[in-house]
Amino acid sequence: MDDSEKRVPKRDVVLDIPEGEGEILCNVEFKLAYGGKILLNTTHFHVRRGRIYGLLGHNGCGKSTLMRAISSGQLAGFPGAEELMKLRACFVDHDIDGSDANTPTIDFCLQEPILAPLGREKIHDKLLEMEFTEELIEKPICNLSGGWKMKLALARAVLLNADLLLLDEPTNHLDVQKQAWLCDFLTGPECEHVTTLVVSHDSKFLNKVLTDVIHYENMRLKRYTGNLDQFVEQCPMAKAYFSIHDTEMKFTFPVPGPLEGVKSKTKAIIQAKNISFTYPGAKKATLVDVSCQLSQASRVACIGPNGAGKSTLIKALVGETKPDAGSPEIYRHQNCRVAYVAQHAFHHIEQHLEMSPVEYIQWRFSGGLDKEQQAMEARQIKHLVGRRTRHGDYEYEVKWANKDGTSMDDNKNLYVPKVVLESNGFFKLMKAIDDKIAAEAGNVKPLTTNCIQKHLDDFGLHEEFGTYGKMKNLSGGQKVKCVIGASMWFCPHLVILDEPTNYLDRDSLGALSRAIKDFEGGVLMISHNAEFFGDIAPEIWEIPGDQKVHISGAEWMEAVRARELAEPR
CATH class of the missing domain: 3.40.50.300 (P-loop containing nucleotide triphosphate hydrolases)
Structure with missing residues (x-):
């Protein structure tokens, strides 16, 4: 003994x-x-x-x-x-x-x-x-x-x-x-x-x-x-x-796939230059003159006290919010797929407690993207249905609506330049069609029970819980696994995790840490847990609450670029 x-x-x-x-x-x-x-x-x-x-x-x-x-x-x-x-x-x-x-x-x-x-x-x-x-x-x-x-x-x-x-x-x-x-x-x-x-x-x-x-x-x-x-x-x-790293559990992120015009993993696919952001009604800006960028090689930890602007910056980068008027536009590669798991993301599935995780993913991705209806001059845009490249920039195919809200015939569709739609405030509609086209290129898998369950297996949510369990019976950690797995369905090029350590146990954190190391896309995480991000995120974005983002460790990207150049073509 x-x-x-x-x-x-x-x-x-x-x-x-x-x-x-x-x-x-x-x-x-x-x-x-x-x-x-x-x-x-x-x-x-x-x-x-x-x-x-x-x-x-x-x-x-x-x-x-x-x-x-x-x-x-x-x-x-x-x-x-x-x-x-x-x-x-x-x-x-x-x-x-x-x-x-x-x-x-x-x-x-x-x-x-x-x-x-x-x-x-x-x-x-x-x-x-x-x-x-x-x-x-x-x-x-x-x-x-x-x-x-x-x-x-x-x-x-x-x-x-x-x-x-x-x-x-x-x-x-x-x-x-x-x-x-x-x-x-x-x-x-x-x-x-x-x-x-x-x-x-x-x-x-x-x-x-x-x-x-x-x-x-x-x-x-x-x-x-x-x-x-x-x-x-x-x-x-x-x-x-x-011990975060002493675990047999394994997560596997899907391979992102190529991006048009991106030959190097160090090339920026999201980039902000000198942007500022002020919440409506706020007396002072949360962020002022901020510049940062993300690539498929990025491993970034965003740190700072609560309320300093970490989530604000992330939402601006992924297009959920817009910088202040007068700030330069944030560049995002049109076909870039982003998995964004918000700090309280699992609360969204509280509306689907009677579903299994498999049923939740089927529901989430079978209905397509939400559409907006807005007026443009005398006519009304029903929705955007396509996109093409012309003279080095994008044009979007617009489907118009009659005054009574019914759709005009498809032969009335027109391609409208990106700059015209932007100047009239159709950012969300443009982002929706960009996301749709990016998703279609994302190695889309059939929404069958077997295929979804195989995907969830890669995130430690096995058949007992993924196919046969209901959301209401899952632990907080299992719900987060479901949300992370669902966010990865379209094979993202960038993964953004807001406080991933909050509801994952040590075994799951160890699995997530290893998955991030092996992932072929970029990762940005907001975290207070230095033990978690310390050896997987060499680049630090510190947001202490002074309206600035202080970046350190970005020089590691030069080593990645040097390795790429040394690799045989």
């Missing part, structure tokens, strides 16, 4: 916590099962007030399931009816229910029946204490960043006088400053008499805050005293939980 086997008891043994380390908050015995699978078999849960416990175990062992069962009161044997009256457990989550999206922050707190008697003034004062501004207090919660949503959830917990805080991946969506704030909050006077149970893959965060570790071992829970480093000394096998 090796040392690791000796450490795992044959039956659960709850180690006594020495007196003086806080009163016993909870000491119960229970079982836990999910979907017919036993996760914990007659185990003890023994915690004391004022301690911070890290709940650790391999992926799929049931850590988040346990916390949700505790918070919902649905855990058999925990707590008993008598204890439930004494123990106030609060699940802290930054994914606030979509039905509350348009509710102002303070009204969201007042909706809690236990908080309503406190009154608006006391809740308002507590939010100010938690560094909310008057504007944020009255702002709809859908407009709060992930960091502010976390602070809001913690403010509610404090107002509830919670005895037990349950935190599931609390550092997701938090920039470095807010992560530091969270550490100070959990170890400070506000939580002095609160017990905290946390699930996290963030090893630095756990090392700073944990007083104890509760570890899943042979379907039972075992407690270890100390922070993460001290736990790993006693249980070395647990080090793999926190």
Whole structure:
């Protein structure tokens, strides 16, 4: 028997916590099962007030399931009816229910029946204490960043006088400053008499805050005293939980295919020169005089605090928003296919909870692109149906509509120069036909169940979940795999990932890291996780909030160009 086997008891043994380390908050015995699978078999849960416990175990062992069962009161044997009256457990989550999206922050707190008697003034004062501004207090919660949503959830917990805080991946969506704030909050006077149970893959965060570790071992829970480093000394096998690169999981990105006129992977296919961007109604610009470019060789990490302009820049580069009037146009190769996975992209699939991932991809790509209808002089454009090159520039085939909205005959179609359509504001229609033509060149695969499932296999979403599972039953990580897989359906030349580490576990992050290294297209990622992007993104775009983009490491592209020139033709 090796040392690791000796450490795992044959039956659960709850180690006594020495007196003086806080009163016993909870000491119960229970079982836990999910979907017919036993996760914990007659185990003890023994915690004391004022301690911070890290709940650790391999992926799929049931850590988040346990916390949700505790918070919902649905855990058999925990707590008993008598204890439930004494123990106030609060699940802290930054994914606030979509039905509350348009509710102002303070009204969201007042909706809690236990908080309503406190009154608006006391809740308002507590939010100010938690560094909310008057504007944020009255702002709809859908407009709060992930960091502010976390602070809001913690403010509610404090107002509830919670005895037990349950935190599931609390550092997701938090920039470095807010992560530091969270550490100070959990170890400070506000939580002095609160017990905290946390699930996290963030090893630095756990090392700073944990007083104890509760570890899943042979379907039972075992407690270890100390922070993460001290736990790993006693249980070395647990080090793999926190290693991004120690994984057998594999993602495979599709081959992008050639681009017309692009002979080198270092040639810019998206380029911004001296652009500025100001949000409507804002007193000052978010970005001023910014220049940057992306090629199929790009490996870029975009870093900076929340709200500094990272997502703003990305949306401008992919054409979701337009720079300020007077800024030069952003160049995008007309046939460039971009996979853009936004920070909260998986929320889009919440509208399709009864679909399987395969059905979602069939729905998403079988209906074609959305069309716009706008007026142009005396006639109305129905939509754009084609594109051709003429005199070195593009012309678009326009299908016109009659005044009653019906389509004119195809023989009335005209080719209109790009510059004319641009001057009349038809950017979205032009982008739609560009995307359609690019997609048609993107090695389009048949939308059959077998073909889609084979594609999803490349992203770790296997048949059990991809074909036969419903969205509503997928974990957050599985939903992200579905969204990433769907975004890759048209074989993109560029992949843009906004905070990919937020909902992917360590195994998936390791697989994503390797896929990025092997990918034949370009990658731009927004991330706060230097451990993830450190060895895959030599080029850094730092956006600190001073309206500028500070670029470093771009010289690595010269080495790529030199290798290309040295390769035999």
